Amino acid sequence: MARPSEDELIAAYFAPLAGPEAFGLRDDAALLAEKPGHDIVVTTDMLLAGVHFFSNDPPGAIARKSLRVNLSDLATKGAEPLGFLLSLALPGDWSEPWLAGFSQGLGEDAAAYECPLLGGDTVKSLGATAISITAFGAVPADSMVMRGGVKPGDHIYVSGTIGDASLGLKLRRKAAYDAAWIGSLSAQETAHLAGRYLLPQPRLSLRNALLVHAHAAIDISDGFAGDFSKMLRLTGMTAEVLITDVPLSPGARTALHALPSLIETILTGGDDYEILCAVPEARCASFEAEAAATGVLVTPVAIAAAGEEPPVFKDKDGKPLTFARPSFRHV
Amino acid sequence: MARPSEDELIAAYFAPLAGPEAFGLRDDAALLAEKPGHDIVVTTDMLLAGVHFFSNDPPGAIARKSLRVNLSDLATKGAEPLGFLLSLALPGDWSEPWLAGFSQGLGEDAAAYECPLLGGDTVKSLGATAISITAFGAVPADSMVMRGGVKPGDHIYVSGTIGDASLGLKLRRKAAYDAAWIGSLSAQETAHLAGRYLLPQPRLSLRNALLVHAHAAIDISDGFAGDFSKMLRLTGMTAEVLITDVPLSPGARTALHALPSLIETILTGGDDYEILCAVPEARCASFEAEAAATGVLVTPVAIAAAGEEPPVFKDKDGKPLTFARPSFRHV
Numbered sequence: 001m002a003r004p005s006e007d008e009l010i011a012a013y014f015a016p017l018a019g020p021e022a023f024g025l026r027d028d029a030a031l032l033a034e035k036p037g038h039d040i041v042v043t044t045d046m047l048l049a050g051v052h053f054f055s056n057d058p059p060g061a062i063a064r065k066s067l068r069v070n071l072s073d074l075a076t077k078g079a080e081p082l083g084f085l086l087s088l089a090l091p092g093d094w095s096e097p098w099l100a101g102f103s104q105g106l107g108e109d110a111a112a113y114e115c116p117l118l119g120g121d122t123v124k125s126l127g128a129t130a131i132s133i134t135a136f137g138a139v140p141a142d143s144m145v146m147r148g149g150v151k152p153g154d155h156i157y158v159s160g161t162i163g164d165a166s167l168g169l170k171l172r173r174k175a176a177y178d179a180a181w182i183g184s185l186s187a188q189e190t191a192h193l194a195g196r197y198l199l200p201q202p203r204l205s206l207r208n209a210l211l212v213h214a215h216a217a218i219d220i221s222d223g224f225a226g227d228f229s230k231m232l233r234l235t236g237m238t239a240e241v242l243i244t245d246v247p248l249s250p251g252a253r254t255a256l257h258a259l260p261s262l263i264e265t266i267l268t269g270g271d272d273y274e275i276l277c278a279v280p281e282a283r284c285a286s287f288e289a290e291a292a293a294t295g296v297l298v299t300p301v302a303i304a305a306a307g308e309e310p311p312v313f314k315d316k317d318g319k320p321l322t323f324a325r326p327s328f329r330h331v
Numbered sequence: 332m333a334r335p336s337e338d339e340l341i342a343a344y345f346a347p348l349a350g351p352e353a354f355g356l357r358d359d360a361a362l363l364a365e366k367p368g369h370d371i372v373v374t375t376d377m378l379l380a381g382v383h384f385f386s387n388d389p390p391g392a393i394a395r396k397s398l399r400v401n402l403s404d405l406a407t408k409g410a411e412p413l414g415f416l417l418s419l420a421l422p423g424d425w426s427e428p429w430l431a432g433f434s435q436g437l438g439e440d441a442a443a444y445e446c447p448l449l450g451g452d453t454v455k456s457l458g459a460t461a462i463s464i465t466a467f468g469a470v471p472a473d474s475m476v477m478r479g480g481v482k483p484g485d486h487i488y489v490s491g492t493i494g495d496a497s498l499g500l501k502l503r504r505k506a507a508y509d510a511a512w513i514g515s516l517s518a519q520e521t522a523h524l525a526g527r528y529l530l531p532q533p534r535l536s537l538r539n540a541l542l543v544h545a546h547a548a549i550d551i552s553d554g555f556a557g558d559f560s561k562m563l564r565l566t567g568m569t570a571e572v573l574i575t576d577v578p579l580s581p582g583a584r585t586a587l588h589a590l591p592s593l594i595e596t597i598l599t600g601g602d603d604y605e606i607l608c609a610v611p612e613a614r615c616a617s618f619e620a621e622a623a624a625t626g627v628l629v630t631p632v633a634i635a636a637a638g639e640e641p642p643v644f645k646d647k648d649g650k651p652l653t654f655a656r657p658s659f660r661h662v
Contacts, residue, residue, distance in 0.1 A: 007561075026565060027478045028550070029408045032371040040363040040371065042449065044465060046418035050457045077360050087377035087463045118373065126381045127458030132418045134375060134465040147358045219359070230338075234357060
C-alpha cells in the first residue's frame with residue numbers, strides 16, 4: 001500500500017485537530033488571533049525519542065507529553081493557552097497506527113486544554129522521532145509572571161508533589177539495583193509514579209492565582225533543587241529548604257523509606273512539571289485559598305532572603321545535603 | 332575542559348542574538364509585542380542533518396538556511412518579521428567552534444532581517460543535529476496573503492529563477508553521472524548554483540507588492556511544478572505553463588543545454604524558496620512596477636482558468652511533460 005503523502009497525512013491526522021485560524025492546515029502559516037488588552041506569550045520545547053521519551057511509549061502519551069510540557073510553561077507564566085504549532089520528524093519506519101495514536105492523543109489534549117493546533121511541519125527523519133511544539137498563550141497586558149522576580153521575605157511555594165516522575169522513570173527502566181524499592185511499592189503507588197513520568201499535569205488551574213499573587217514562578221523540568229536555585233539566583237536571593245517540607249506522594253514516601261538515598265533522585269531528577277512560585281507574605285493566605293479552590297495542592301517550602309550563596313537543602317537533622325548531579329543536563 | 336551547561340551555552344552563544352522581548356533568554360517564555368492594527372502570522376519549519384542540509388555544511392550557513400526558510404514563508408504571506416524561536420538538538424559530539432559558527436551566522440541574519448531571537452530550547456540528540464524554528468510576522472489586519480485565493484484570469488508570476496538550488500544540491504553530491512553537465516559550468520555558474528542551495532534568499536522585499544496586488548501566493552519549497560499545482564488546486568484552478576517561460580539563471584541554462592533531461596530536476600527539485608503568486612490582470616502592471624522597484628525579478632508564467640485537471644507543463648514543441656516524481660516527498 002502506498003504511503004500517504006505529507007498533504008494526505010496532514011489532512012487525515014492533523015487537520016481534524018486544527019482551529020479556524022489554521023485554515024484546515026492547507027496553508028503554511030497561521031494567524032494568531034489578537035486578544036485586546038493581552039500580551040502573547042510564546043514558548044517552545046523539543047522532545048526526542050530516547051532522550052525525553054521512550055520510542056515504545058504509547059504514541060498518544062508521547063503526543064500529550066509534548067504538548068503538556070509547553071502548557072506547563074504557559075501555566076507558569078499565568079497564560080491562557082491560545083494554540084500551538086507542531087513540527088514532527090518521523091523515522092523511516094513510521095506506521096499509520098502509530099500516527100493515528102499520536103494524533104488521537106494530541107487531539108484529546110488539544111480539546112481538553114482548549115489549545116487548538118494552528119499549523120506545523122512534517123519531515124522525514126534519518127534517525128529517531130523528534131517533536132517540536134511551540135505554544136501560544138495570552139496574559140493580561142504587562143502581567144506575565146517571570147522567573148526573575150523573587151524578593152526578600154517572599155514565601156516559596158511548590159505545587160503538587162516532587163520526585164514522582166523521576167521515580168517513574170526509574171520504574172520504566174527497571175534496573176536490577178532498583179528492584180528492592182520498586183518491590184516495596186503498592187500497585188497503586190507504582191501506577192501513580194509511572195503515570196507521572198508518562199503524562200505531566202500542567203497546572204493551568206493555578207494561572208490566575210499566580211497572575212494575581214506571585215512575584216515570580218518557574219516550572220520544574222530539570223529537578224526541584226536546580227530550578228529552585230535558578231529562580232532565586234536571578235534576583236540575588238537564597239534560601240534554606242528543609243527537605244521534610246518538600247511535598248511527596250505516598251509512592252515517593254514508600255520508595256524513600258525503602259531506599260533513603262533516593263532523596264537525590266527525588267530532588268534533582270526532573271520532569272516534575274510542578275510550579276515553584278514566590279508569594280509576598282501579605283498575599284500568602286489569599287494565594288493558598290485561591291489555590292485550594294482550584295484543587296491543586298500548594299506547599300510552602302522556604303522563605304527567600306538576599307544572598308549570593310546557593311540555597312541549602314537540609315535533612316531532618318539539619319545536615320546540608322550535597323548532590324552528585326544538581327540538575328538535569330540538556331547538552 | 333568541562334562542557335558548558337545549557338545555561339552557559341545560551342548565555343555565551345544565543346543571548347547576544349536576543350531582542351528585548353526575550354529577557355536575555357533567562358526565562359523560558361517570551362512576549363510577542365503587539366502591533367496595533369496588525370495580525371500576527373506564525374510559521375514553523377524543522378531542518379534535519381542529512382535530510383535538509385549536510386552535516387559538514389558550514390554551521391553559519393545551516394543556521395541561516397534554517398531561519399531563511401521561515402522568512403520565506405513570512406514574505407509569502409506579506410508579513411514583516413517580528414522575531415523567532417529556535418529549538419536546537421545537538422549531537423553528542425557537538426563542538427564549541429561549531430556552535431560559535433552557528434550562532435554567528437544566525438545572529439548576522441537576525442540582524443540583517445531585523446528578526447531577533449526571542450527564545451527557544453536546547454537539547455541533546457542521540458542522533459544528528461535537528462533545528463526547529465518558529466518565526467513570527469506582522470501583516471495589516473485581515474490582509475494575510477493566502478495560498479488558496481487564485482481566481483480565473485489571474486496571472487501567475489514567479490520570483491527569481493527556478494531550479495538553481497536543486498542543481499546546487501547535485502553539485503554538492505557530485506555523482507559520477509552528473510560529471511558531464513557539471514563540467515560544462517563556468518566557475519561563476521558553479522558558485523551561483525551551489526550558493527543557491529546553501530543559502531535561500533527570502534523575498535521579503537516583495538512583501539508589500541504581494542499585500543497590495545496578489546490574490547494568493549505560495550513559496551516554492553517542494554519544487555515549482557508541485558507547488559504551482561498545489562496553489563491552483565486549492566480554488567479549483569488549472570493552467571498551462573510553457574516551460575520556456577520559466578525563468579532560469581545562466582547556470583541552469585548551461586546545465587540544461589548540456590543535459591536536457593535536467594528539466595525535471597529544475598522544475599520539481601525544490602528548495603527554490605521563490606514565490607509563486609496570482610495577480611489579477613488589472614493589477615499586473617502595478618505589480619510588475621513595484622517588484623521592479625525592489626530589484627526582484629518577477630516573471631509571468633501562466634494564466635489561471637477554472638478546471639479540475641492538473642496544470643500542464645509544455646515543452647517548446649507544445650508537448651506535455653510528465654515527471655517521474657512530481658514533487659519532493661517529506662515523509
